[in-house]
Every structure is written in C-alpha cells, then in structure tokens.
Amino acid sequence: MLPKGSRLISSRILLWRTAMQNINKRVGTRIRKHRKTKGWTQEQLSLEADLHRAYIGQIERGEKNIGLKNLEKIARTLKVKTVDLLK
Numbered sequence: 001m002l003p004k005g006s007r008l009i010s011s012r013i014l015l016w017r018t019a020m021q022n023i024n025k026r027v028g029t030r031i032r033k034h035r036k037t038k039g040w041t042q043e044q045l046s047l048e049a050d051l052h053r054a055y056i057g058q059i060e061r062g063e064k065n066i067g068l069k070n071l072e073k074i075a076r077t078l079k080v081k082t083v084d085l086l087k
Contacts, residue, residue: 025061042057049070
C-alpha cells in the first residue's frame with residue numbers, strides 16, 4: 001500500500017502524461033492537416049524540412065515530443081505560423 005502522498009504524486013504524474021500525450025496528438029494532427037493540404041507525403045515533408053521520415057510519422061501520430069526547433073522547421077516548411085500548429 002502506498003503512503004497517501006505517493007498516491008497524490010502518482011495521480012499528478014498520470015495527469016501530466018495524459019496532457020502531454022494530448023498536446024502531442026493535437027500538434028501532430030495539425031501538422032498532418034497542413035501537410036495534406038499541400039498534397040505532400042510524409043516523405044516529401046521530411047525532405048523539405050530536412051528531418052527523418054519516420055520522425056515525421058511519429059510526430060503526426062503523437063508518439064514523439066517535438067522540439068521547438070523542429071516545430072519551427074516544419075512550420076516554416078509548410079509556410080504556416082508556428083503558433084498555428086500549437087492552437
């Protein structure tokens with residue numbers, strides 16, 4: 001049995017992880033939407049942004065935390081504002 005404080009910490013960690021997964025999915029969905037609007041494949045986006053194709057796929061599926069520099073690279077490549085990928 002966990003001490004009372006441990007349960008609270010475990011709950012907060014779980015909430016934080018869920019929130020991070022949600023933001024990763026939202027950003028990935030927005031990137032996919034903009035990519036498809038351009039008619040590009042993941043491979044085309046990866047070549048234009050100079051990122052690995054598998055990484056683009058992981059981002060779009062919400063599996064990876066995207067760094068700010070890479071988010072900016074993708075936004076610039078898609079010709080959208082970085083903030084538009086975060087909304």
